[in-house]
Amino acid sequence: ERDPQVAQQLVLTLGMAEDETRPLAEDLIQQVARKHLANRGMILATGVSLWGRKDLPLVQELLEGKKHKTEVVGPWKIAMTNWSRGIKFPKDMDPDHRRLVRDGEVTYYQSCVACHGSDGKGIQVAGTDFQLAPSLVDSPRVKGxxxxxxxxxxxxxxxxLDGKTYQAGFMAPAKALGLSRERDLARVLSYIRYAWNNEGGPVTEEDVKSIQKKHAKRTTPWTEAELKKLP
Known part of the structure; x- marks a missing residue:
């Protein structure tokens, strides 16, 4: 916990806890975060791991701003404004689809935002014409x-991809980002298919399992040409 980077990774890992382990994980996240309140990386990690939990003691303290210095509280409040971006859902939207998108938003900010950005357009590499990753907005693969x-x-x-080379040159599989469960993949894919006016349909756990089974023998990354040939 003394090393800020180790502490950040711990917070992100705890943030993936669900069901009966979630309350304990949230308590531990707050304990770890308190030791690194001025660290920018910890602010981001805690922001995504405690997404929307304005009822928690640490979050209330920081929002009230009475127990901590202004220079510490300010960045935390800015980070928490992300919780109120408010994706709009139509009234007749299927509840399961809505839930997938909302949960997927949290997963996206935990695992994908560093390369694809909060606007989904890909992070620009400073001082270059390169982007770290392709845009997810109006992407034929995302919407298709x-x-x-x-x-x-x-x-x-x-x-x-689409005739453009990206700085990373390679997108790691989701497992490398800590996303190994079909549920996690369904959530984040449903989010990117709906966000930024993409408004695509959901991807279910069953969809992921079926496609995973179909390509069970695959061991290498795909190329754009190979993806286009998939039925």
Whole structure:
């Protein structure tokens, strides 16, 4: 916990806890965060791991701003404004789809935002014309058939995309980002298919399992040419 980077990773890992382990994880996250309140990385990690939990003691303290210095509280309040971005859902939207998108938003900010950005357009590498990752906004793969999207998260992607080369040159499979469960993949894919006016349909756990089974023997990242050939 003394090393800020180790503490950040611990907080992000605890943030993935669910069900009966969630309350204990939230208590531990607050304990760890209190030791690194001025650390920018910890602010981001805690922000995504305690997403929307304004009822928690540490969050209330920081929002009230009475127990901590202004220079400490300020960045925390800015980070928490992300909790109120408020994706709008139509009244007749299927509750399960809505839940997938909301949960997927948290997963996206935990695992994907560093390269794809909060606006989904890809992070620009300072001083260059390169982006770390391709835009997810109006992407034909994101808005198209999940059969060509799910494999990217399962096995990764390499090489140019739409005639453009990206700084990373390689997208690691979701497992490398800590996303190994079908539920996690369904959530984050449902989010990126709906966010930024993409407004695509959901990807379910069953969809992920079916596609995963189909490509069970695959061990290498996909290329754009290979994805286009998928039925």
């Amino acid at each position: 058939d999940p059969k060509q999207l799910v494999p990217i998260l399962l096995h990764g992607l390499t090489g140019p």
